[in-house]
Amino acid sequence: MSAAPLFERPPHCPNERCPSRGEPTACWRWVRAGCFRRLAAPHRIQRFRCDHCGRHFSEQTFRTSYWLKRPELLAPLFHDLVGCSGFRQIARKHAASPQTVALHAARLGRHAQLFHETLRPKGEIREPLCLDGLQSFEFSQYHPTLYHVVVGQRSHYCYGFTHSELRRSGRMTTRQKRRRAELEREFGRPDPRSVEREVARLLAVVAPTPQALELHTDEHTDYPRALRRLAHLQVTHRTLSSRSARTSRNPLFAVNLLDLLVRHSGANHKRETIAFSKRRQSALSRLWVFVVWRSYVKWFSERRGRETPAMRAAVCAQRWSVERILAQRLFPWTVTLPACWRDAYWGLTPTRRIRQLRAHRARYAV
Helix, strand or coil: CCCCCCCCCCCCCCCCCCCCCCCCHHHCCEEEEEEEECCCCCCEEEEEEECCCCCEEEHHHHCCCCCCCCHHHHHHHHHHHCCCCCHHHHHHHCCCCHHHHHHHHHHHHHHHHHHHHHHCCCCCCCCCEEEEEEEEECCCCCCEEEEEEEEECCCCCEEEEEEEECCCCCCCCHHHHHHHHHHHHHHCCCCCCHHHHHHHHHHHHHCCCCEEEEEEECCCCHHHHHHHCCCCEEEEEEECCCCCCCCCCCCCHHHHHHHHHHHHHCHHHCCCCCCCCCCHHHHHHHHHHHHHHHHHHCCCCCCCCCCCHHHHCCCCCCCCCHHHHCCCCCCCCCCCCCHHHHHHHCCCCCECCECCCCCCCCCCCC
16 A cells, blocks of 8 residues: 655644644644654654644644554445444454444544534525434333434435433333333433423524524424524424325425434344444444435435535535545544534443443543
8 A cells, every 4th residue: 555645734733732723824833853654554654843832743643543553444434334234243344353343433423523513504504404303222222212313305414413312112011111110210210301402402503593494393292392492593393293104205205214224324223133332322423424424425316326415405515435534634622513412522421221431531532
């Protein structure tokens, strides 16, 4: 494999505490500080030193494969995560451990969050929106999770999602009801107003400025209450029964199709599977990878292949490849994530049955 070309100049100092942070690139002073060699390609890496804070860094600091022993796995794993494979299946394919795959998936999820936040529209939404919930579970079926997704009705562009922890419902045997009560006594009961709160937070992120919005949803009773929390929006709320035929003429077709693709592309969201997510944090990372793939990489129509959902929503002018998405590292202190997505980036999303959080506390590999 040939070595990647060296940077002509580093884009900025990677130190979040550097005094030059936020200054124009032309005002930032740096010097070359030698090179080092490594086993993985590119083998020769240029080093730099910031004249403001004295921090040493290298070309590798600005690549998404920083601090990885097997950087060649990053792009293939991106495709595998949306190819309906479980972590162990992916690990066997690449002769790696499942833990390696899980760590790469978490990194890809963090990068996908920053990438989507960089490109998603922040102003007026110029198309009707569809909102729906995709139900899955973490750890066991006693802990269901509802993922709230907002999709453009015409473009099929996914503007974002959030999640709510639910209480298990539906038909249960007496033994299952007793087991649910035992778990709730030990681990607590989910917030019954979580759907209302999370939907309001999501719409506030998708449409942060005062504007008129046309929103299509099903007849979930929490949605009108969530909309009343959004005083800055003039929402025309149109509802449709969830039992309506899910054809292309259905006003909710865009979000119904996305739900279908999530289950088709993610082994952890199948109805009956042994690849379910043990932690909600892992499910969020994998879902962020799917959102970026669906919106920026996958063609709107597989037959015609003319444009992606992001192109139809006028977010970008051309289709993104996975290699281009992963070409440059994004830093969390240069891209401000909304509060409702920040916990997922730092690994702070809890799982009731697993007390210990796998928080992302790396000092340099953030």
